[in-house]
Amino acid sequence: MPEAELINQVTWMIPNPLALIGSRAGDEWNAMTASWITQVSMEPVSVAVSVDKKALTHRLIAEGGAFSINLWDPEDTRVFVKFSKPAKKEGMALNGRPIREGITGVPIFLDAAAWIEATVWQSVDVGTHTLFVGEIVDVGKRRDGRVAGMDDTRMKYGGVKRGGH
Numbered sequence: 001m002p003e004a005e006l007i008n009q010v011t012w013m014i015p016n017p018l019a020l021i022g023s024r025a026g027d028e029w030n031a032m033t034a035s036w037i038t039q040v041s042m043e044p045v046s047v048a049v050s051v052d053k054k055a056l057t058h059r060l061i062a063e064g065g066a067f068s069i070n071l072w073d074p075e076d077t078r079v080f081v082k083f084s085k086p087a088k089k090e091g092m093a094l095n096g097r098p099i100r101e102g103i104t105g106v107p108i109f110l111d112a113a114a115w116i117e118a119t120v121w122q123s124v125d126v127g128t129h130t131l132f133v134g135e136i137v138d139v140g141k142r143r144d145g146r147v148a149g150m151d152d153t154r155m156k157y158g159g160v161k162r163g164g165h
C-alpha cells in the first residue's frame, strides 16, 4: 500500500469536472457539489456519480431514483462552496439559485451552463461511496464552451479517508 500522502497527491491529479448534483425525494430537494462524475456507457447512454453514503444527497437519490448533473460556468465557482452542505430551499430556489422541476422531479438549475437528468439503473456499493449509474433521460444547454472543473478552484476532493470524511 503506497503512502497516504502520495495517494492523495496522485489521485488529486486526476482531472475532474465540478458540478452540482440535484436530487429530490418528495418535499426534500437538494443539490451538492461533486467532482466524481463521468459518462460510463453509450447504450444505455449513462452517466455516473459517486456519492458519500453520509450525504443527504445519497438518501435522496436512493429514494427518488434520479439525479441531475448541472455543469457550471468556470467564472462562478463560489457556488461550489455554498453547496458543500445541505442546501436551503426557498420557493423554487436552492441557496438562492433558481431551479425548475425536471421530468423526473429533480431540481435543474436555471443558471447551469448545461445539464443532464438521469434515472438510476445501477447502484454500486464502492465503500465510503455509492456509484449511482443513471440512464440519461433529458439534457439541455444554455451555451457552448468550457465548463467548470476542479482546476478552476483551489478545492480538493478525494484521496484517502480522513477523520472528517
Ligand SMILES: Cc1cc2nc3c(=O)[nH]c(=O)nc-3n(C[C@H](O)[C@H](O)[C@H](O)COP(=O)(O)O)c2cc1C
Pocket: 018, 030, 031, 032, 033, 034, 035, 036, 037, 050, 051, 052, 054, 055, 056, 057, 058, 080, 083, 084, 085, 086, 087, 129, 155, 156, 157
Ligand atoms: C470540490 C468538492 C468536490 C466534491 N466532490 C464530491 C463527490 O464527488 N462526491 C461526494 O459524495 N461528495 C463530494 N463533495 C462533498 C460534498 O459536497 C459534501 O459532502 C456535501 O456536504 C454533501 O452534501 P449533502 O449532505 O447536502 O448531500 C465534494 C466537495 C467539494 C468541496
